[in-house]
Amino acid sequence: MEVLSLECVSSQFAICPGLFQPSAANDGLLSRLRVPGGLLTVTQCEAIADLADQLGGGYVEVTNRANVQIRGLQSTIDADHLARLQAVGLASPVAAIDALRNIMCSPTAGIDRQQLLDTRPFVAAWNRYLTTRPDFAVLSPKFSVCFDGGEAVSVRDRPNDISLVAVAITDAIYFRLHLSLGDRGASPCDTGVVIQPEESLQLLIAMTEVYRDYTMQKLGNSSQRKPRLRNLLHDWGLATYLQAVVQRLSFLPLRDGTKSLRQNEKIDGNSFSDAYNHLGIHSQRQSDRSYIGCILPLGRLETIQLRGLATLASQYGSSMLRLTPWQNVLLSDLPTAQIAVVQQKIEQLGLHSSATHPHGAIVACSGTTGCQSSATNTQADALALAAHLEQTIVLSYPVNIHFSGCEKSCAQHHASDIALLGVAQEGEASYHVYVGDDGSKFGRSLYQNYRPAHLPALIEQMLRVYQEQSQSHETFKSFVNRYKIAELKQMLIASDRHLIGARQQN
Numbered sequence: 001m002e003v004l005s006l007e008c009v010s011s012q013f014a015i016c017p018g019l020f021q022p023s024a025a026n027d028g029l030l031s032r033l034r035v036p037g038g039l040l041t042v043t044q045c046e047a048i049a050d051l052a053d054q055l056g057g058g059y060v061e062v063t064n065r066a067n068v069q070i071r072g073l074q075s076t077i078d079a080d081h082l083a084r085l086q087a088v089g090l091a092s093p094v095a096a097i098d099a100l101r102n103i104m105c106s107p108t109a110g111i112d113r114q115q116l117l118d119t120r121p122f123v124a125a126w127n128r129y130l131t132t133r134p135d136f137a138v139l140s141p142k143f144s145v146c147f148d149g150g151e152a153v154s155v156r157d158r159p160n161d162i163s164l165v166a167v168a169i170t171d172a173i174y175f176r177l178h179l180s181l182g183d184r185g186a187s188p189c190d191t192g193v194v195i196q197p198e199e200s201l202q203l204l205i206a207m208t209e210v211y212r213d214y215t216m217q218k219l220g221n222s223s224q225r226k227p228r229l230r231n232l233l234h235d236w237g238l239a240t241y242l243q244a245v246v247q248r249l250s251f252l253p254l255r256d257g258t259k260s261l262r263q264n265e266k267i268d269g270n271s272f273s274d275a276y277n278h279l280g281i282h283s284q285r286q287s288d289r290s291y292i293g294c295i296l297p298l299g300r301l302e303t304i305q306l307r308g309l310a311t312l313a314s315q316y317g318s319s320m321l322r323l324t325p326w327q328n329v330l331l332s333d334l335p336t337a338q339i340a341v342v343q344q345k346i347e348q349l350g351l352h353s354s355a356t357h358p359h360g361a362i363v364a365c366s367g368t369t370g371c372q373s374s375a376t377n378t379q380a381d382a383l384a385l386a387a388h389l390e391q392t393i394v395l396s397y398p399v400n401i402h403f404s405g406c407e408k409s410c411a412q413h414h415a416s417d418i419a420l421l422g423v424a425q426e427g428e429a430s431y432h433v434y435v436g437d438d439g440s441k442f443g444r445s446l447y448q449n450y451r452p453a454h455l456p457a458l459i460e461q462m463l464r465v466y467q468e469q470s471q472s473h474e475t476f477k478s479f480v481n482r483y484k485i486a487e488l489k490q491m492l493i494a495s496d497r498h499l500i501g502a503r504q505q506n
């Protein structure tokens with residue numbers, strides 16, 4: 001293992017933060033820790049909580065790649081803390097590659113009743129290998145790999161450069177190769193390439209080496225930016241890339257035109273999204289064991305809560321927390337007979353676990369407290385909305401509401417049910433309000449320049465109209481997509497009059 005010194009830490013601040021290279025934010029420095037597969041041991045939780053208490057703001061954030069980030073650092077992390085993080089396996093032994101994106105898998109890998117295979121050993125193997133290859137540091141820090149084991153809590157639609165998706169074909173389990181071929185934030189596409197699971201490490205090495213050579217060639221040609229894998233695919237085309245990869249393999253991947261049932265499932269959010277199915281209590285594939293999915297409001301966890309969850313994991317579970325790419329956390333391997341006790345203790349930590357709790361599906365980027373590009377205080381506005389909805393409405397299904405401080409949309413790349421885009425209008429912060437989906441980045445424009453203080457009442461109104469007028473089991477997105485924007489506005493006005501009338505009668 002490389003012995004750390006402060007010289008390992010870059011004196012320059014990174015745009016994509018890692019542990020060794022923090023980025024500068026409005027509230028101090030921001031360091032991000034890779035947590036492969038989102039799996040955190042109790043010992044790792046303690047090291048993170050100590051670091052956040054001693055050098056950071058006393059809380060951590062779970063990101064949409066199931067990383068942990070620590071905000072509010074007033075200086076770069078000192079050598080003692082870095083050495084401790086390395087000792088518990090939270091910092092790469094090779095500082096140069098620590099900024100590469102987290103390796104993703106389903107947060108229910110190994111415990112999911114529907115899974116085809118347990119992807120955790122594949123995550124561990126790829127992470128172990130990656131940390132031995134300092135030459136991969138030349139890659140874009142956004143280079144990302146995902147393993148989907150066919151779990152009910154699926155991650156195959158998460159934006160990743162490479163996804164290996166488990167499928168069953170004639171009684172055997174394979175990985176199908178999915179690649180990011182579309183726009184930024186789009187789900188990876190099925191390439192039709194199929195491999196045996198035990199061939200996955202060799203395939204990933206070959207794919208990464210070809211991408212590394214392309215990157216070095218581009219940088220040698222004085223390209224300013226490190227290319228993404230999707231740039232290579234656009235330049236060369238999929239067939240040429242795969243040819244170059246196959247030349248480095250000792251086996252021939254299969255080409256499979258058939259698609260399994262799960263492959264044919266549409267991932268468009270029109271059926272009730274599985275994304276929040278991990279919240280609440282669920283049985284595991286192991287008999288007499290259950291897991292609880294806990295909501296972290298905007299991914300935030302106070303260190304006292306982190307320590308509390310770690311204690312529960314030690315006392316009742318398998319001394320492990322599972323972070324999710326939806327910025328929540330699972331407590332797994334709990335004896336089913338004791339699940340009510342654990343749930344009560346989670347509530348005592350101030351955390352909820354119902355999928356329909358307003359906090360469950362509200363997402364916000366760091367906003368003005370953390371980002372200079374933000375027009376609005378997205379975090380404060382999102383918390384105010386969640387508090388308002390908690391008091392005023394009971395949701396039957398999760399409704400995904402996304403606050404973004406600018407067009408970049410860091411917190412969520414896929415379409416939401418309701419998107420709120422921060423804008424500065426003549427020096428005043430406001431939001432453009434979008435609903436549903438029309439193929440554009442944020443959805444269909446409903447209102448422009450809506451004042452933050454008026455948003456909670458508007459969103460409550462929208463949810464009431466949806467609950468009163470939607471068809472059975474219709475998603476919010478499908479409901480709003482059925483109507484023209486003028487019709488939706490008319491429904492909101494009529495509902496508002498009805499509410500005012502009811503209030504006057506009272």
Ligand code: SF4
Pocket residue numbers: 365366367371372373374375404405406407408409410411
């Ligand atoms: S979406 Fe914009 S405002 Fe929000 S964190 Fe990203 S760059 Fe900053």
